[in-house]
Amino acid sequence: MATPGTDVRGRESVTDLDLHERMLLIRRAEERLIVACTDGSLPGGVHLYIGEEAVAVGACAVLTDDDVVTSTHRGHGHFLAKGGDLDAMFAEIWGRATGICKGMGGSMHVADVSKGILGANGIVGAGFAIATGAAWGAKLAGQGRVATCFFGDGAANQGSFMESMNVSAAWGLPAVFVCENNGVSEFTVTATVTGGPLVERARAFMPATVVDGNDVHAVRDAVGAAVERARAGHGPSYVEATTYRIRGHLEAEQHMLGGGTYRTDDEVAAWQAPDKDPIARLAGRLLADGTCSRDDLDALDAAVRARVEAAVAFAEASPPADPDLAPTIMFGPA
Template sequence: MSDLPNVDERRRAEWLALYERMLLIRRAEERLGKEAQAGNLPGGVHLYIGQEASGVGVCSVLEDRDFITSTHRGHGHFLAKGGELNAMFAELWGKRTGICRGMGGSMHVADVSKGILGANGIVGGGIAIAAGAGMGIKVAKEAAVSVCLFGDGAANQGVLMESLNMSAVWSFPVIWVLENNGLSEFTITDRVTAGEFTDRARAVGMPAVTVDGNDVLAVQAAMAEAVDRARAGGGPSLIETKTYRIHGHLEAEEAFLGGYTYRTQEEIEGWRTPDKDPILRFATRLLAEGGASQSDLDQVNNRVLTQIETAVAFALESEDADPELVFDITFSGQRP
């Protein structure tokens, strides 16, 4: 039992689990950022740092039977849904022990056993997949849900309106989660988007809500309501989570920008503060409401760091991916 006063032990355990999952994503991404900058990863990485409360809040009410589709910024979603850290790191290092046997890389982490239908290097590429998964659930008369995590840049793809309309007309159990970080790659979203994103869902008669995407409990509450509605046959919903991407579009961003800047360092630092950063905010709440002691938080951090080091070692010690696999999984039947 906790020695903290007036604590609901069940709530305390649930909140600490949310905190640990967010911190695991943050520390994993920080390590991947360092490895990418050092040139140790075979390919670019798009980090989720700053958006952890959105993915964790969404996935905290899902089960393995529920599907998610992700984005090019998919590491956070993969870990939030219960994806295995060692296998993800091995994938990013291009190793045979990777979740896709080292052949997918950073933008294609997937684990169907966990309902993770995959990250996607195509902007908006997961939208139609989520609609299809929702249709499959509907046809099979299952109690699962399909969740599409996508960004504000992807929201301007035409496939979104097609998929929103289809899911509304046929009442698919799909929850559309728009993670609005205010940035569409290297462009401020407000400069290329008119109107409110939630109005696009309302136009097809779909419930829509905007929540603070850096408040994990607010995201969790909105998601729980949408999931309950979908499981009960009430059809799709759209949740817009307002958040912020602290790192660049990708870790090699400077090479793409050529000296151009689309936001200031002052703006970025403003989102690292305890009142905005999702992890610092939740830690402050845990301490203030008796959900955790500083010792608890320190133990979580140490445990997470140990997991990161173990995963890095696992990746480095694993065999490189087998290039011959390309003739089985990409060019099947086309072996020279």
């Protein structure tokens, strides 16, 4: 897999096979987290990105390591798409000292500033202001960097969404707002708590578009155009990617719902069909255009699965996080 970090001016170097492999890595990693969560080997819950892989991979394919992203509580996909290390991410989720945040952050707080990953965040909508501040810093630096903010449709009802778009537009900041519209806000159907199309809110401030978020090419092209605009000094853009999360808000959510539900099994199954699933769709293109054979794809899948198991072994063999870091890791010694 080519390391993500090619901007819009050189995105042709990121091949479709590269995009497929990166989406597959996210999917297989998170499927393995389901197993670990079910057998009780994880120290906490996880919020999975399964079904939405094309958004993170398509967007990050046009970013460099110098560009920054802010993520969400559902941040594993963004972390891996931006080039984050799988071993370090798994060690973090397992609460190990070798984790990307020394095991002190856990699943919802993976970050790697060296890759431009400013961090996942357990606070819904917290990335808006962080990305806007990063975009202001990028504009002051004048080196063509871009800040991309990933967020969900539920987060768009936070007041900081409007405030951040307003500041970004007023100051002409190099920011790209990527809304992962999966139709649900935690355990609530978004349409029941949201007035009007989200894209219309953004259009009051900046160029805005809606794309098929399960088509990695559509996401890459839309975000690529927004990144190119930002690098040229023409200000922020909004890209809304229509997608769907296959898993629940978090694993084991059934124990929180008390027998209730907010979507049907038929609805979930429809989004898992080959014409909807982002990985199956790109695999179909790879086979149809002769880029690779089914045997090639199966071999790649086996290699990715082996890579995931190696990361699990690394995490499980690593020492636990050092509790003595708790009073010093944020603020330093007194």
